[in-house]
Amino acid sequence: MRSAHPTSEALSKLQHKLQVRGLDALIVSQPDNRRYVSGYTAPDHGIQESSGHLLVTQNERPYLLTDSRFTLQAEAEASACCIHVYRRGLLEALEELLPKLGVRSLGFEAEYFLYANYLRLQELAIRLSVQLLALSNLVEDLRVVKTAEELELIRQSTQLNEQVFAQVYQQIAPGQSEREIARLIEGTMLDLGAERPSFDTIVAFGENAARPHAVPSERKLQPGETVLIDMGLVLNGYCSDMSRTFVLGKPDVLFMERLRLVRAAQKAAISTIRAGVTGAQVDAAARKVLSDGGYGEAFGHGLGHGVGLAVHEAPRLSLHGHAPLAAGMVVTVEPGLYLADWGGIRLENMVIVTEEGCEVLNRDTTFLDL
């Protein structure tokens, strides 16, 4: 078992939600949600290839519905669940179980369920006289505030990510390609015990760094060029995420000026973070520093995002982050500036929101103490 998260508490909370709403049952299909509630760690192989669904009712043991490829894993990991193996998929299992369990109202995850699958489910629901409800964020809203145990796992994930960065940084030299360094990073992650990268590692040199989601290329590092690295890993199921931008050798004045501005934006944002503040307010704090510095247009993405079982999850630190932050949330703070003909700079740390402020998880300050 790769997960140390106590799922029984999550399950109780979710069942309580069903009771409060008077909802007989909920299908949990999103893999991180599924894992959070059951301990079952199998990922889906693309949106059209489910590794299973939970059928959670108000009081009974939940069912983990899956196919025979996953029976052994399901039994080993989802010990609190009844394992129900289907041959033809979810609908076949529901057709058997819904009447048996007396389910009259059934929720599904509107933000993960495909429209085509909804049509099929609706047809079944009508046939069984079950009321179908599209629901959003029932499990996500539980996941957003981390338990002490989850925070510890995220700390460990971040610590390992920094260890990888430090080790790789020693080995970076002119002549290496973006792709080579990205592979070195991902190989080192695995060497040091990570399950996998939490996203495709970004390594971008020079003007390639103007693409916030650059894909590492065969371009070779020239002395004096910008190096932008955005990397994260998964350890015990929990993600980390960090970006650094630097120059090997002596950076020019313009680079240092822009790097300092991005760092100032990051510091301004971090100083505003505490429980009760909205994501939009934190985003605005960073955006103001960049705008005042003349780079408002060069910062085209949101300031940050939640991190947990998923590398991108709630809450958002952006123009659209209207909900107040709460203690125990984990977010990235990653201002940047991107100029098509020049390149880009991004600095990203992760922080835990607390009642009075926040705890910065990253210890690495190699390129931050300017």
Place this chain on the structure above:
Amino acid sequence: MRSAHPTSEALSKLQHKLQVRGLDALIVSQPDNRRYVSGYTAPDHGIQESSGHLLVTQNERPYLLTDSRFTLQAEAEASACCIHVYRRGLLEALEELLPKLGVRSLGFEAEYFLYANYLRLQELAIRLSVQLLALSNLVEDLRVVKTAEELELIRQSTQLNEQVFAQVYQQIAPGQSEREIARLIEGTMLDLGAERPSFDTIVAFGENAARPHAVPSERKLQPGETVLIDMGLVLNGYCSDMSRTFVLGKPDVLFMERLRLVRAAQKAAISTIRAGVTGAQVDAAARKVLSDGGYGEAFGHGLGHGVGLAVHEAPRLSLHGHAPLAAGMVVTVEPGLYLADWGGIRLENMVIVTEEGCEVLNRDTTFLDL
């Protein structure tokens, strides 16, 4: 640019479909479909984080709608498209473009569009008096039969996959863990020029091989144990997929008996493949051999699947494969048997369907010539 696929033909065919159906426009959101029609290679980062959508009309240049993180990549790769950058997502872009283009009927991909996003799109469609249509497989049906150029790319992908296998096989030794070998495989893929693995590499020893989708563990290889490897890579966008099962040293009689039976099932299936036969017929040919051998219950998954830009795509070789195969399709043939207390065996080759039969793409016969 990583894609060599000529997208203009795909685009013309898709536009022709719109004309025949009298559909003004189609939103193409599924990343492989998007790439197939436009050349734009960005993947989505999970189902909830789109890297863009195509808006294809009957006659005009298609629009690639994306956000500022991807502008440069979109311009470089999707040269036939107008690049339209949105700040808030698809709906904002559609609100502007649909009236401008005079779109009165709009299709979307029911098998990729999330139910929640459908609700948002429907609300917009009602407001703009646009008729909304849920469509399936418009682009997938084009992708299923490969062009000569695509077949060549798939051949190259398979060839490289076999090269990786051959190189890794030389290095496998007792004492190594499943995870170690999986990493060696994925590292060798990248060393030899693959873009990435086409799925998470499976390496399973002994009774772990009873899980068709086993996740590599720290379990160490004992002399005489079964080794099941299922591996594939992506080269120039196109996938390969191959499984081998073997024993280091002298296998016991039972293993050889079962391996021969799986190989016989594979050969029986391959000998039935030609244009016009259904996937279900091919599946049945393999299943009969396994059933006759007393292992009908031990083969719980379908026989095979199409391979192309996606590692799992149409057509299916399974009980549910009702459509006739056509020349130019590429499928895996992967019978197996899985016994919980013993382990498992799977042999997987890729073939191209032809008018008269099929071309087996795999040259490796190390564990097949029994």
